[in-house]
Amino acid sequence: MARRLTLQDVAKRAGVSRSSASYVYTQPERVSAELRAKVLAAAAELRYPGPDPVAASLRRGRAGALGVLFTESLAFAFADPAAVLFLQGIAAAGQRADTALTLLPVPTTFDPALTAIRNSVVDGVIVYSLPDGHPALQAVAERRLPTVLVDMPPAPGTATLLIDDEGGAYAVAAHVLARGHRHVGLLADRLAADDARGFADARRLARMTFPVSRWRLAGYERALREHGIAAVPLYEAAGNSVQDGATGARELLALEPRPTAIVAMTDQLARGVLLAAAELGLDVPGELAVAGFDDLPEAALTVPPLTTVHQDHVGKGAEAARLLLEGEAPPEPVVLPTRLVARGST
Amino acid sequence: MARRLTLQDVAKRAGVSRSSASYVYTQPERVSAELRAKVLAAAAELRYPGPDPVAASLRRGRAGALGVLFTESLAFAFADPAAVLFLQGIAAAGQRADTALTLLPVPTTFDPALTAIRNSVVDGVIVYSLPDGHPALQAVAERRLPTVLVDMPPAPGTATLLIDDEGGAYAVAAHVLARGHRHVGLLADRLAADDARGFADARRLARMTFPVSRWRLAGYERALREHGIAAVPLYEAAGNSVQDGATGARELLALEPRPTAIVAMTDQLARGVLLAAAELGLDVPGELAVAGFDDLPEAALTVPPLTTVHQDHVGKGAEAARLLLEGEAPPEPVVLPTRLVARGST
DNA sequence: CTGAAAGCGCTTACAG
C-alpha cells in the first residue's frame, strides 16, 4: 500500500494551503464557496478519507469518546439486563452529545493486562460496580481522567452516582416481613469477586467486596432486626443468571424449616426462584413469597408478576454520562431513589 | 490547570533522554533496571499519568479499538437481546486481543450528524444490520477502514458475515405447515426504517429496506409456495419488543378466518404472541401454534417453550471481530448455519 | 478570505 493520503496532498492538488483545506472540514462557513468546492473536488479525486481523527484529537486535546469500565468481564455485563439498561442510558446521552462510547476490557485473572485501560483514547471514564480493590480502578485513577464511579463507594476527587440500595432493600424485606413471614431465605448473586457458591457464614460475610451486595444486605438486616429476627440463611449463587437463581432456591427450599419467603438481591435470581418453585409444585405466593430487586422489564411479565424494588437503570446511565460530560465532579455522591413495587409474588 | 505533564518532563526529572523514558513504558526489558527505576520514580513523583494514548496512537498508526455501528439507534440495539448477544461475542474476542470496543452513535433523523463516525478513533468497523441505503454506511465507507458487514448484503472490498436467514425461515415455516396449518399469520418487526405499522400490502413489501426481514420473508414464502398457499397476512409491528409482538398478534388473531399458527420473525415478537394468546385464552399449541426466530435464551423458558430457529449470536460476534482483527477480507461472504429447534409451542 | 508557522505528545529506526 502506498503512503497514506494527508490533508497536505489534498491541499496541494487543490492549489491551496493546508490550513485552508483544514478549514473546509472544520469550519466550512469560514472559507469561500469556491475554495470549498476546489478542496472537496480534490479530496474526491484522490479518495481522501477525511482528516485523521487521531491527529485531530491530539491537536484538539479531545478524544470524542467516553470510556466505560464494566463489572468484571464484559461478557458477564452483557448477560445482565440491568447492566445493559444502564449502558443504554449512557449510549443515549452520548449520542446526543455526539460522543462515542468505548467499552474497556476489564483485566481478568486470566489476562491481567491493563494495557487496554492505559491506551484507550477517551475523555473520561464511567466505572460501574467494580468490587473493592480491583486493580482496574487503580489503572483508571492513574490516567487522571475525569471519572464517575457508579454503584461504588465514593473516592476523593471523583464524582459518585449511587442508588438508595440500603433503603430499597429495607423496604422490600419489611414488606415481606409485614406479611407475617418468619422463615425467610436470602439469595445473593456474588458477595466477592471469586467463584464461591453456597451458604455464607459470618467469615464470608465479613469479606464482601461487592458494594451493592453489602448495601442491600444491610437493608435486609435492618428490617429483620426490627422484626426481631436474628439470623436467616443467605445463599450465594456465584452468578446472576436465572439458572443461578433456581439453583440457589433449591438449596434454600431444602432447609428445615423450609423458608416461606425468599428475598433475592436481583430480579434475575428471583426469576430463578419462581422457576424452582414451579418445579417443586409450590404455589407462589401461597406457599412461597418471592421478591427481587431492580424492577427489570421482565419482572412485570413473570407468572405471578414479581414484587421488587424499582430503580431507573436507563436514567442512571444517562445521569452518569451527564456527570462526565459536564465536568465539575460534585463533592457529594448523587443518590437516585428506589421504590418498592409490590406485585403478585408476595 | 497547569500545562499537562509529558514524557519530556519525566525524562528531565529522571535525568535521561525522552527516548529512554519512552522505552520504560513500551519496551521495559530493553532498558536497564536502574534506568527503569529512575524513570518510574520520577513519574510517580510528578504523578505522570502515563504516555498519552492519542499521541502514541498517532505515532504508531494504530488506535487499539474496534468500532461497532449498530442497527439504527443504540437504545434500540440494547433493547434487542439478539444484538446484545452479538455485542457480547465481539467484546469477548476484543478482550482477548486487548482491544477496546467503541460503539458509534448512529445518525438519526433527529440528529443526522455523521461527525461521530468521521471522528472516531478506531482501527476498523463492524456494521450490524443497517437498512439499505443508510447514510452511516456511506460515512463508514469514506473512512476507508477495514470493515465487516454483518447481516447485510455484501459490498465490494469489505468482508461480509451472514447467517442462513432464508434457510432458517424456510425450515420453521415448513415445520409449521407440515402440521397441517393452512391459515398462517406472519409477524415482522420492521420492514423498512420508518414507523410504519400494520398489515403490509404488496407495495410495502416491494419497499423493504431491512435485509434480514427480506431474507426471512423469502424463506417463509418458499415454504408457503411448496405447500400451495398463495397469500398470507403479514403484520408489521414497527418494533421488536415483546409488547410489539402482543400488539401484532392481537391484530392477526382478529382476522377472519383466525390464523391457527403465527410465525414471527423474531423470538421477541413470538413471546408477545404467547402473551396475547394467554390473554385471549387460546391454548398454545392446541388452538394456536407459535414460532419465532433467533433462539434467544428466553425461548427455552417460555410457557410453552418456543419453537424457533437457532443461530449462534455470540459466535457471530466473535467471528465478526476475528474477520476484522485478521485483516484480509475474504472475497466471499461467510455464512453461518441456522437450525430449526422444535419445542412445545407448535 | 487565505496562508506560513508552531506545536499537540509520542515512538522508533538509527548511530554510538
Added chain:
DNA sequence: CTGAAAGCGCTTACAG
C-alpha cells in the same frame, strides 16, 4: 544500554 533526530497528521492563533 542510551540518546539525538525525524516525523506521525492535524488545528489554530496570528498576521496579512
